[in-house]
Amino acid sequence: MDPRRAGSSVARAGLRDGLRERPLDARVRRDSCVGFVLSLCLAAHARGLGTCIQYGYLAFEDELKETLGIDPQQSLVAVVLLGWPDPESPVNAAAIEGARRRPVPVAWR
Numbered sequence: 001m002d003p004r005r006a007g008s009s010v011a012r013a014g015l016r017d018g019l020r021e022r023p024l025d026a027r028v029r030r031d032s033c034v035g036f037v038l039s040l041c042l043a044a045h046a047r048g049l050g051t052c053i054q055y056g057y058l059a060f061e062d063e064l065k066e067t068l069g070i071d072p073q074q075s076l077v078a079v080v081l082l083g084w085p086d087p088e089s090p091v092n093a094a095a096i097e098g099a100r101r102r103p104v105p106v107a108w109r
Contacts, residue, residue, distance in 0.1 A: 033077045050085035
């Protein structure tokens with residue numbers, strides 16, 4: 001399948017090198033950031049912090065860059081919300097209640 005015809009925004013975010021388009025370059029750079037974002041979230045969790053990876057904020061990428069003082073030439077790949085969880089909050093109690101699962105019987109042979 002031709003990546004230039006793919007429906008993903010990654011394929012459409014291709015870079016130009018002379019006359020040749022290299023659509024996977026943007027994907028490779030984005031994917032290398034995914035490991036960092038995951039490691040950041042795991043390290044925060046180990047220290048008692050809560051995180052939430054958000055991509056919807058990227059619809060406002062220009063405004064975010066301006067507000068946070070980020071160079072307009074830089075690309076944002078994700079927004080990570082970081083903070084101390086409040087287990088007493090009714091919102092968090094509902095989320096925890098909904099996350100409880102019944103054990104699944106497993107039989108190994």
